[in-house]
Amino acid sequence: MENSIRLNIGPVHPAMHGVLKLILDVKGDTVIKAQTEIGFLHRASEKIAEMRYFSNYYPIMDKLDYVSALNMEILYASVVEKAANIEIPVRAVYIRTIMAEIQRIMSHLVFIGSFGEDIGNMTGFIWALRERELLMTIVEKISGGRLAPMYICNGGMFYDLPQGIEDDILKAMSTIENKVNHEYNAMFTKNQIFLSRTKGVGILTKDMVKKYGITGPIARASGINRDLRKISPYLAYDKVDFEIPIENEGDTYSRFVVRTREILESIKIIRQCIKDLPSGPYKTAVPWIIRIPKKDTFVKQESSRGEMGIFLVTDGGDKPYRLKLRSPTFFAIHALEELLVNIKVADAFVIVASMDPVMGEVDR
Amino acid sequence: MVTLDKLKSGFKGDLEVLNSEQGLSVIRIKNKKLIKKLAWQIKEEFDILYSLAVVDYSPDFELNYIFSNYKNADILVLKVNITEKDFAIDSITDIFSSANWEEREAYDLFGIKFNGHPDLRRILLPEDWPGHPLRKDFKVDDEVRNWTGLDLKF
Amino acid sequence: MIFNYVYSIVSAFVFSPLSYIISFIIIAILAVIVTALIPVFIGWVDRKYAARIESRYGPVYVGPFGLLQNFADLTKMLGKRFIATNIDWLSFNFTPIALATVSFAMLLIIPLGGPGLEFISIPYSLLFIYTLLAISPLLILVAGWGENNKYALIGGFRGAAQIISYELALIVVLSSVALLSGSYSITSIVSNQSSIWYIAYLPVTMVVFIIAGLAIIEREPFDVPEASQELQAGWKVEYSGIRYGFFLIGDYVRVTVIAMLVTYLFLGGWNGPVISGIFWFIIKTAIVLMIILTPRWVLGRPRIDQLIKFGWNWLLPLAVLNLILVELFMVL
Numbered sequence: 147m148e149n150s151i152r153l154n155i156g157p158v159h160p161a162m163h164g165v166l167k168l169i170l171d172v173k174g175d176t177v178i179k180a181q182t183e184i185g186f187l188h189r190a191s192e193k194i195a196e197m198r199y200f201s202n203y204y205p206i207m208d209k210l211d212y213v214s215a216l217n218m219e220i221l222y223a224s225v226v227e228k229a230a231n232i233e234i235p236v237r238a239v240y241i242r243t244i245m246a247e248i249q250r251i252m253s254h255l256v257f258i259g260s261f262g263e264d265i266g267n268m269t270g271f272i273w274a275l276r277e278r279e280l281l282m283t284i285v286e287k288i289s290g291g292r293l294a295p296m297y298i299c300n301g302g303m304f305y306d307l308p309q310g311i312e313d314d315i316l317k318a319m320s321t322i323e324n325k326v327n328h329e330y331n332a333m334f335t336k337n338q339i340f341l342s343r344t345k346g347v348g349i350l351t352k353d354m355v356k357k358y359g360i361t362g363p364i365a366r367a368s369g370i371n372r373d374l375r376k377i378s379p380y381l382a383y384d385k386v387d388f389e390i391p392i393e394n395e396g397d398t399y400s401r402f403v404v405r406t407r408e409i410l411e412s413i414k415i416i417r418q419c420i421k422d423l424p425s426g427p428y429k430t431a432v433p434w435i436i437r438i439p440k441k442d443t444f445v446k447q448e449s450s451r452g453e454m455g456i457f458l459v460t461d462g463g464d465k466p467y468r469l470k471l472r473s474p475t476f477f478a479i480h481a482l483e484e485l486l487v488n489i490k491v492a493d494a495f496v497i498v499a500s501m502d503p504v505m506g507e508v509d510r
Numbered sequence: 511m512v513t514l515d516k517l518k519s520g521f522k523g524d525l526e527v528l529n530s531e532q533g534l535s536v537i538r539i540k541n542k543k544l545i546k547k548l549a550w551q552i553k554e555e556f557d558i559l560y561s562l563a564v565v566d567y568s569p570d571f572e573l574n575y576i577f578s579n580y581k582n583a584d585i586l587v588l589k590v591n592i593t594e595k596d597f598a599i600d601s602i603t604d605i606f607s608s609a610n611w612e613e614r615e616a617y618d619l620f621g622i623k624f625n626g627h628p629d630l631r632r633i634l635l636p637e638d639w640p641g642h643p644l645r646k647d648f649k650v651d652d653e654v655r656n657w658t659g660l661d662l663k664f
Numbered sequence: 665m666i667f668n669y670v671y672s673i674v675s676a677f678v679f680s681p682l683s684y685i686i687s688f689i690i691i692a693i694l695a696v697i698v699t700a701l702i703p704v705f706i707g708w709v710d711r712k713y714a715a716r717i718e719s720r721y722g723p724v725y726v727g728p729f730g731l732l733q734n735f736a737d738l739t740k741m742l743g744k745r746f747i748a749t750n751i752d753w754l755s756f757n758f759t760p761i762a763l764a765t766v767s768f769a770m771l772l773i774i775p776l777g778g779p780g781l782e783f784i785s786i787p788y789s790l791l792f793i794y795t796l797l798a799i800s801p802l803l804i805l806v807a808g809w810g811e812n813n814k815y816a817l818i819g820g821f822r823g824a825a826q827i828i829s830y831e832l833a834l835i836v837v838l839s840s841v842a843l844l845s846g847s848y849s850i851t852s853i854v855s856n857q858s859s860i861w862y863i864a865y866l867p868v869t870m871v872v873f874i875i876a877g878l879a880i881i882e883r884e885p886f887d888v889p890e891a892s893q894e895l896q897a898g899w900k901v902e903y904s905g906i907r908y909g910f911f912l913i914g915d916y917v918r919v920t921v922i923a924m925l926v927t928y929l930f931l932g933g934w935n936g937p938v939i940s941g942i943f944w945f946i947i948k949t950a951i952v953l954m955i956i957l958t959p960r961w962v963l964g965r966p967r968i969d970q971l972i973k974f975g976w977n978w979l980l981p982l983a984v985l986n987l988i989l990v991e992l993f994m995v996l
Contacts, residue, residue: 266965359558359608378583470563
């Protein structure tokens with residue numbers, strides 16, 4: 147276009163959360179046209195699934211959404227168990243719920259940090275990672291891994307919770323609750339510059355959310371009351387009491403607020419689960435190689451970024467015949483082309499950060 | 511479910527209900543030319559195309575359109591079969607906008623042509639990638655090796 | 665004046681014409697050492713302070729308390745490869761040198777904590793320092809253009825736009841101080857404050873000066889032209905090695921100069937009871953420096969349009985209003 151500069155942002159750019167590529171046509175400091183390009187982290191995870199036993203696919207699930215790896219593992223375990231009719235013990239259900247919520251808090255803390263960092267607030271980033279480290283240590287104590295824990299397996303999990311870990315979790319929870327309520331409020335939601343940068347920027351209306359099929363915290367920030375943990379409860383979510391945070395503005399600020407409030411709700415869930423944690427076996431014995439008869443299975447769960455789903459086709463063999471992953475941010479990224487028009491260049495980065503994309507999950 | 515009965519009466523023998531549990535119904539349409547008409551009908555009840563899963567039963571390919579809505583967690587799976595000889599189907603992007611990238615992905619990984627799609631390009635793989643890797647007959651041949659420069663094994 | 669002290673000592677040993685040259689050389693060496701040490705020390709303070717806010721350690725290993733870390737970094741920068749391609753050679757290489765020279769020149773003119781403790785004494789030192797600060801938008805634009813990089817170009821435009829909108833407020837502030845004291849010389853401005861500090865007359869002007877000063881030296885939250893997250897480094901993006909090191913040192917020099925100016929213009933400089941003047945100066949400057957360094961680590965970065973609107977809508981009217989008040993005060 148005339149008199150415009152074409153900015154190729156990414157795939158390697160510190161603010162692009164991985165390898166997203168934006169092509170912005172910029173006039174002065176205003177974006178007049180935006181295109182997105184994905185696929186730089188495509189590793190053919192769906193093809194790999196067709197070559198692995200059902201039990202051997204967990205490491206690949208870890209690397210899809212590497213910021214909330216346990217959510218991915220739990221989703222895959224659920225789909226395999228539903229297809230193979232495996233019942234898991236109550237204790238395993240509760241442990242999985244706790245792990246899923248710990249992972250959700252960790253993921254949202256990364257979001258808070260990286261969002262603050264994209265606005266220019268380095269301290270917020272380091273503070274958020276400091277709190278995440280508490281949970282990282284707990285996940286390491288439980289599973290032995292940090293980023294990609296490899297904790298869940300068919301029929302339950304590999305190990306029981308170590309002794310005394312409940313106290314560690316509760317202590318970390320009260321620390322994080324305190325920090326979110328006080329320090330993060332002072333750093334973000336009471337900070338005038340933060341408010342002026344985020345309020346009214348990148349407004350995603352209800353119709354746009356429905357048009358692009360966006361789910362999760364982004365949809366809830368636009369006033370859509372839909373959380374799979376509530377409307378179709380899985381794991382132990384029907385036995386605990388929690389609320390779904392909803393904001394109505396649909397701008398980047400409400401996306402931020404929804405995620406901070408979700409942290410507090412997750413803390414509630416974890417406390418209740420630890421209180422009700424039943425004793426008993428933590429897994430049902432399942433052979434390493436299982437065969438699942440010919441059928442289609444579809445399972446969807448609320449991961450930290452939205453609704454993640456798996457469509458599993460089996461043909462009686464010991465490997466999936468076809469495994470299709472439905473990733474939530476794949477749809478959210480699609481909306482960027484419409485959102486990133488007639489804004490300042492600096493806002494483009496804030497909007498991308500507010501979507502909280504993890505490219506491993508978008509590109510699969 | 512109300513919608514299923516309505517859909518069934520509208521399409522007579524072309525529509526077959528495979529499964530109708532609470533919250534998850536599976537239907538199959540026999541004539542792929544009716545997909546657009548059916549999509550309009552589905553649009554009344556379901557808001558978004560949740561996912562599009564293509565399964566390779568060579569020489570047939572089964573397209574699983576998964577629909578969902580924002581009111582509740584209901585899922586509708588619509589199965590359509592297309593054959594390798596006539597490897598194209600009408601795009602439903604103008605009905606469900608969220609189908610845009612999903613159809614591009616199906617084109618990218620399976621090579622299915624979507625008639626009437628506004629922007630049918632590859633999405634995950636590079637433009638000059640040889641072949642469609644998620645098909646069962648995809649072989650890592652010399653062309654792929656030359657493209658990547660790696661000694662790939664699958 | 666430092667030169668007179670040195671000359672009187674040297675001339676006792678050497679005969680007249682040669683002693684002039686020798687004392688000149690001594691002054692030059694002294695100036696290089698002092699002007700190099702100040703930014704490096706301030707840089708250490710900044711890093712350590714930031715680390716404390718972010719609950720980490722900061723520099724620890726090089727020297728006691730990591731004091732020599734910045735020397736290590738500068739040495740590393742000297743050894744870096746030059747990687748920029750397709751640049752405009754003259755403007756690319758000229759800008760870092762010019763910017764460093766301009767920054768160091770300010771340290772030579774400003775008194776370092778006492779009357780006559782400046783390397784070059786000129787009667788209009790305040791005006792001269794302002795001029796040196798005001799050259800930078802031109803240099804930023806030249807640098808942004810010479811790098812042949814789109815990010816740098818956008819950063820250069822942003823930098824020029826930002827500095828032009830804040831310069832006016834700055835000169836109005838300086839004028840109101842000069843009007844109050846009747847002089848553009850920093851030494852006489854300070855000596856006029858011996859009874860009452862100008863902060864008593866001009867509290868709002870001091871705030872305006874700190875904000876405008878931060879904007880001029882592109883310190884966060886006014887680092888929109890650099891924007892290390894979006895434009896990666898804005899107009900500095902292609903620079904590496906010692907050229908980047910020059911920018912880094914220049915930044916710290918300018919932070920120091922702004923802190924010193926606040927002390928001299930509003931807080932009475934080296935005036936104070938009981939202890940010697942230079943200690944008063946150091947205490948005041950340290951407090952002001954901490955106040956200036958803090959926003960970088962607790963505030964985000966505004967957008968360029970918000971920044972320019974703030975400059976024209978708030979800072980400039982406030983500064984002009986204060987100027988008018990000072991004028992009325994002088995007349996009545």
